[in-house]
Amino acid sequence: MNNNNSxxxxxxxxEVINSINYENEIEKMMKELDNDNExxxxxxxxxxxxxxxxxxxxxxxxxxxxxxxxxGIEKNIKSSKCKKKDIIETIVYFESLPENIELVEKRNRMWxxxxxxxxxxxxxxxxIWNWLLIIIIALQM
Numbered sequence: 577m578n579n580n581n582s583x584x585x586x587x588x589x590x591e592v593i594n595s596i597n598y599e600n601e602i603e604k605m606m607k608e609l610d611n612d613n614e615x616x617x618x619x620x621x622x623x624x625x626x627x628x629x630x631x632x633x634x635x636x637x638x639x640x641x642x643x644x645x646x647x648g649i650e651k652n653i654k655s656s657k658c659k660k661k662d663i664i665e666t667i668v669y670f671e672s673l674p675e676n677i678e679l680v681e682k683r684n685r686m687w688x689x690x691x692x693x694x695x696x697x698x699x700x701x702x703x704i705w706n707w708l709l710i711i712i713i714a715l716q717m
Contacts, residue, residue: 631664643667646683
């Protein structure tokens with residue numbers, strides 16, 4: 577028995593269409609990645625103030641030295657007799673190092689807690705009272 581009912585088909589890949597689709601997809605992903613990186617960088621600067629202008633406008637030298645003290649770099653600053661600009665550059669450099677990110681995040685979180693507590697009229701009383709007690713005890717030693 578002879579069977580002439582066979583099916584024949586031909587598959588042809590359209591390389592031009594696939595190539596364009598891949599290029600569009602890659603371009604789209606690259607744009608998203610660039611936007612995400614820029615947004616992350618901007619968010620970091622807003623959240624953590626890793627910006628020389630921010631430190632210049634928002635902090636006194638005394639406040640900057642507190643930050644240096646927290647990071648353990650105050651001795652270097654004091655021994656070098658740095659000016660405000662030098663202190664800020666040192667802090668920004670320290671905060672930009674990847675190995676310091678956790679410490680920087682912790683300091684910013686703690687500073688935010690202190691600010692929040694000092695802005696609350698009830699908690700402010702307790703903080704000032706405890707702070708005075710600590711000073712009195714330290715003076716007695």
